[in-house]
Amino acid sequence: MIGDFEAIEEDLAGRVGRLDTAHGRLLTPAFFPVVNPFRRELGVTDISRVGFSNLITNSYFLMKRGVKQKVHEFLNFDGVVMTDSGAYQVLQYGGIEATNREVVEYELQISPDIAVFLDLPTGDTSDRHEAIRSVEETNRRAEEIRGLIANSTAIWAHPIQGGTFLDLVRTSALAADSKEEFKMLALGSPTPLMEGYDYRTLVRMVVAAKTSVSRGKPFHLFGGGVPHLIPLAVALGVDSFDSASYVLYARDGRYMTRERVYRVEDLRELPCSCPICSSHTAKELMESEERSRLLALHNLYKIREEVAETRVAVQEGRLFEYVQQKVMSHPALYSAFREFRNLVDYLERYDPRTKGEPRGLFLFNGDSLFRPEVVRHKRRMDEWKTEGEVTLVCYNLLSRPFVRSLGVDNTYVITPFFGIVPANASEAYPLSQFEEPGDLDPEVLEDMRNSLKEFLRRNRPIKVSVKCDPPLRELLHVDSVSAPEL
Ligand SMILES: [Zn+2]
Known part of the structure; x- marks a missing residue:
């Protein structure tokens, strides 16, 4: 008509x-x-x-x-x-x-x-x-x-x-x-x-x-x-x-x-x-x-x-x-x-949850932190609850999707842009289907650090072990954020 x-x-x-x-x-x-x-x-x-x-x-x-x-x-x-x-x-x-x-x-x-x-x-x-x-x-x-x-x-x-x-x-x-x-x-x-x-x-x-x-x-x-x-x-x-x-x-x-x-x-x-x-x-x-x-x-x-x-x-x-x-x-x-x-809320409201053929996201710099897919995941993680012993592994030590190289409960991946990703949810698009630059912008690193801190603060696990290679371990201040729990 x-x-x-x-x-x-x-x-x-x-x-x-x-x-x-x-x-x-x-x-x-x-x-x-x-x-x-x-x-x-x-x-x-x-x-x-x-x-x-x-x-x-x-x-x-x-x-x-x-x-x-x-x-x-x-x-x-x-x-x-x-x-x-x-x-x-x-x-x-x-x-x-x-x-x-x-x-x-x-x-x-x-x-x-x-x-x-x-x-x-x-x-x-x-x-x-x-x-x-x-x-x-x-x-x-x-x-x-x-x-x-x-x-x-x-x-x-x-x-x-x-x-x-x-x-x-x-x-x-x-x-x-x-x-x-x-x-x-x-x-x-x-x-x-x-x-x-x-x-x-x-x-x-x-x-x-x-x-x-x-x-x-x-x-x-x-x-x-x-x-x-x-x-x-x-x-x-x-x-x-x-x-x-x-x-x-x-x-x-x-x-x-x-x-x-x-x-x-x-x-x-x-x-x-x-x-x-x-x-x-x-x-x-x-x-x-x-x-x-x-x-x-x-x-x-x-x-x-x-x-x-x-x-x-x-x-x-x-x-x-x-x-x-x-x-x-x-x-x-x-x-x-x-x-x-x-305009994160505006874009997130209309951006479709599922898109035709899923294609890996290209993530670049601080601007990419405001993509609806990224914002949506972080909001979901704000509600996430876990307790007991938690293992955190840095994304660059793993092949993708992360779950293939981990597959364990209470294991989380520290990723750029998305922050903390539960290993057993990492097959869900696009949590491990993304490409990022080899060197991360300070704003992205800062965001990763904050996601990690926030995750530990909210969940207060009784034991935390973090697997991270030395440069990233230092950049993320892993030792200072997890020391009290370790
Ligand atoms: Zn012309």
Whole structure:
């Protein structure tokens, strides 16, 4: 049924899903390229050729130009069409010459698959009263059209406002989620946050909104058109994006890679093998009369690749590692990722307990201590009770799974990241199915030490023997923690 959304695979708070629309199933996470049919630099055919079966266009522009046809017919496009409302123009130019009701009635007439009413974006205002007004007015406008859209074949998205005021984002999200006519939710993201690389605030906004809404609805992020942001946003539960950045950047001579953005004149060669880059040298691209168009196409290829690889990471259950790898492209992105340390409960709540084919975890540094699998095990160990004689063996003396080389009751393995692992539970994924660096970071060693201390403090076994090779024995301060009991 139209509007049905099903999560096929989940990882962290992210998912790969299927959204049923009037023009077929949309695989998420999805990126909607913004298409302006009145600018000829990049057409619908180009978008399809790059591999997109979905796009977003502005219904207000179509209305102003007097387009009367159905939007698919007008665009000559058979895929999933989302229409925005002109709200972005309100944000940029302070007003448009149409009311919410007029825009919505027009959208009903042109029949997009996904539609947005004319909300009032908060933008980047630092004025709380203005932000409150945008939340209230957006809510009022949603109420205004509930009756109108009740029998529509489009999936209506309800924008969530509040900007950087997280309490207002929550209020707005709750109100949006409570109206059953709206099967999709969409967070308004202030463009300046993205342009100013304030991804950390963006992370907080997404989480504030996501924790206030039901998980069953697809969650869209307005904007978010740079490839390097996509994996992080997906990990937090964003299902779709839209942006004109690929073309705006292109007009400005900016060349996207999956990690960063270059000025095309600074490039001596093109580090990409998309059809554009494999048929042009950097110089040809720069001097081409079609420069904007070619750059826009290339940028779009990069976005498409990033979305696809993020979906693969979810399917493989490797999203944490993938995000960890991607965020190293910019300190601001890394700083947003560090916010995951404060989001342990959020990520742990949604991260699936079992993932398809279990694959060994790659654990690196202190950041890996905040993976849901690690946190979950430690919470379980907080409840663990043992008494009598206890044997503790350091992980590096054993083959894996640990139980094969031990197999005894009351034997525990001291491991990096997971801390104390009961030997007889060590076959349970992923307690011994992980790879770690040969040299452990001080933060990881410190965590191992604390797990050991905490385990002994809580259980107070009558006798403890620790098998550890000398370097680790020293690093873990084994002698001092276990001496009283030995
Ligand atoms: Zn390219």
